[in-house]
Amino acid sequence: MHIYLPVAEIPxxxxxxxxxxxxxxxxxxxxxxxxxxxxxxxxxxxxxxPAVAVxxxxxxxxxxxxxxxxxxxxxxxxxxxxxxxxxxxxxVGSTLGVWLFAFLRSLGQIDLAVQLFYVVFLGFIxxxxxxxxxxxxxxxxxxxxxxxGWGQGWPLKVKFRTSGLYISAIPPLLVxxxxxxxxxxxxxxxxxxxxxxxxxxxxxxxxxxxxxxxFQITFVSVFTxxxxxATNHTVDIVLALxxxxxxxxxxxxxxxxxxKLRGEQLRILLSILVxxxxxxxxxxxxxxxxxxxxxxxxxxP
Amino acid sequence: xxxxxxxxxxxxxxxxxAADAPEATFxxxxxxxxxxxxxxxxxxxxxxxxxxGMAGNYDVVITVTGPPGRAxxxxxxxxxxxxxxxxxxxxxxxxxxxxxxxxGPLDEIVDPVENxxxxxxxxxxxxxxxxxxxxxxxxxxxxxxxxxxxESRRITLEEGIVELSQGVLFQARIPLPVSLVPGTYxxxxxxxEDGVVLSRSDVDLPVRKSSLQRxxxxxxxxxxxxxxxxxxxxxxxxxxxxxxxxxxx
Numbered sequence: 001m002h003i004y005l006p007v008a009e010i011p012x013x014x015x016x017x018x019x020x021x022x023x024x025x026x027x028x029x030x031x032x033x034x035x036x037x038x039x040x041x042x043x044x045x046x047x048x049x050p051a052v053a054v055x056x057x058x059x060x061x062x063x064x065x066x067x068x069x070x071x072x073x074x075x076x077x078x079x080x081x082x083x084x085x086x087x088x089x090x091x092v093g094s095t096l097g098v099w100l101f102a103f104l105r106s107l108g109q110i111d112l113a114v115q116l117f118y119v120v121f122l123g124f125i126x127x128x129x130x131x132x133x134x135x136x137x138x139x140x141x142x143x144x145x146x147x148x149g150w151g152q153g154w155p156l157k158v159k160f161r162t163s164g165l166y167i168s169a170i171p172p173l174l175v176x177x178x179x180x181x182x183x184x185x186x187x188x189x190x191x192x193x194x195x196x197x198x199x200x201x202x203x204x205x206x207x208x209x210x211x212x213x214x215f216q217i218t219f220v221s222v223f224t225x226x227x228x229x230a231t232n233h234t235v236d237i238v239l240a241l242x243x244x245x246x247x248x249x250x251x252x253x254x255x256x257x258x259x260k261l262r263g264e265q266l267r268i269l270l271s272i273l274v275x276x277x278x279x280x281x282x283x284x285x286x287x288x289x290x291x292x293x294x295x296x297x298x299x300x301p
Numbered sequence: 302x303x304x305x306x307x308x309x310x311x312x313x314x315x316x317x318x319a320a321d322a323p324e325a326t327f328x329x330x331x332x333x334x335x336x337x338x339x340x341x342x343x344x345x346x347x348x349x350x351x352x353x354g355m356a357g358n359y360d361v362v363i364t365v366t367g368p369p370g371r372a373x374x375x376x377x378x379x380x381x382x383x384x385x386x387x388x389x390x391x392x393x394x395x396x397x398x399x400x401x402x403x404x405g406p407l408d409e410i411v412d413p414v415e416n417x418x419x420x421x422x423x424x425x426x427x428x429x430x431x432x433x434x435x436x437x438x439x440x441x442x443x444x445x446x447x448x449x450x451x452e453s454r455r456i457t458l459e460e461g462i463v464e465l466s467q468g469v470l471f472q473a474r475i476p477l478p479v480s481l482v483p484g485t486y487x488x489x490x491x492x493x494e495d496g497v498v499l500s501r502s503d504v505d506l507p508v509r510k511s512s513l514q515r516x517x518x519x520x521x522x523x524x525x526x527x528x529x530x531x532x533x534x535x536x537x538x539x540x541x542x543x544x545x546x547x548x549x550x
Contacts, residue, residue, distance in 0.1 A: 006517035011341040066540025222533040229529025248543030293445040296373040
């Protein structure tokens with residue numbers, strides 16, 4: 001069954017889109033990532049114009065991360081205070097990122113820049129997480145020492161009770177800022193960058209990391225949705241609705257399933273997924289394309 | 302359909318007394334094409350006959366032309382092992398859609414001079430690319446544009462899809478792809494004999510979005526900020542709803 005999208009101006013298969021939303025929703029609930037880094041390339045693949053795909057996936061991510069974050073909040077695995085600090089950094093960062101995006105676009109190689117960002121950041125983070133969680137799974141690494149993260153002796157100390165941390169607010173602000181910048185350029189929520197940063201840099205306990213990251217992603221994505229809609233006019237509400245029907249249900253299922261797995265197991269699965277996407281983008285960059293020309297059409301008013 | 306054809310035939314003798322240069326009288330199965338939520342392409346039936354209804358050694362060519370636009374073609378090349386866009390060219394004032402339906406091979410039924418004079422062949426609708434330096438590049442881009450527009454069904458040649466029965470009645474089912482741009486389309490029927498165009502007649506075919514499709518599109522264009530806020534609120538509500546439903550179980 002097909003449905004014509006009013007902004008993308010193409011028809012899509014209803015069940016394919018709902019299914020895609022559900023798949024990304026499950027990933028989102030399971031790993032605490034928004035899922036943009038999988039959804040955006042998948043939307044390109046089924047023929048959604050890139051500009052529409054990048055801005056519409058933000059709406060889907062709002063829905064699935066909000067649904068996931070609420071589930072974590074009920075289970076008291078969400079550090080609101082930490083999430084708020086990360087969010088402030090994230091909003092500043094994504095504003096900077098949008099500006100940087102416009103600058104790169106004026107240089108004319110934005111597609112290439114985005115693809116290189118995907119390969120480098122996904123590859124690096126995926127590999128790091130994979131190696132670490134493999135060690136942890138084999139039980140060879142010593143239990144992580146708590147309380148030796150960044151920001152012990154820094155000013156602006158804040159008590160993050162849910163995380164059991166008493167550290168400066170500056171490191172989480174910086175983490176949020178960096179994720180915001182990358183997120184805006186890559187058209188993703190930034191969860192896959194934030195998760196390892198929270199675990200390895202801030203030394204937050206694994207069980208609160210997912211909920212807190214979803215909380216931050218929800219609000220950063222609300223901001224990105226509005227920004228994209230106001231400047232690029234490329235949010236397709238029909239596409240978004242189809243995606244989020246699948247997405248919100250998927251996120252709930254993912255959260256339930258995730259509660260049954262160990263942190264190391266979750267991280268190794270996420271790292272494999274991240275490495276897979278990175279490898280796919282890398283292969284596309286070096287493989288001879290089927291068609292060396294691309295056609296872009298504008299109607300004359 | 303049948304009724305319409307019968308009616309048309311009944312009208313024909315009255316219309317065509319001055320029969321030295323017969324014209325084609327024709328009708329379309331659609332008054333307009335509406336892009337609704339369920340739209341995934343359409344089929345346009347064009348049917349008619351030469352005025353006078355006299356059988357002859359006719360050939361028929363039907364063309365459909367969409368509103369013009371501007372196309373940009375970008376080319377990828379390998380630089381340091383990576384495929385990246387290295388060049389681009391503009392094609393200004395190119396129709397968004399053009400199709401030629403014929404009773405036979407275009408080269409055989411239309412004289413080359415007539416073809417040029419009336420601008421029938423699909424390649425005449427691809428303008429010369431702007432922004433290139435060498436002749437080789439121009440040819441390369443032109444060929445690529447011909448290939449891409451034909452693959453995406455934007456500019457096509459449908460030889461032999463016009464059926465001519467008893468040398469009088471012609472009809473063709475012309476596929477309209479899903480990529481139709483809203484605007485006024487021109488349906489043109491050429492009546493030919495021995496490669497020479499006897500007559501040419503036109504009719505407009507409006508393509509427009511349904512009111513719901515237009516409403517959403519205009520809202521996204523004209524009220525981007527409000528539209529974005531609404532989209533975000535819907536998403537937050539959907540997330541909350543799913544979470545509330547699931548937590549109750």
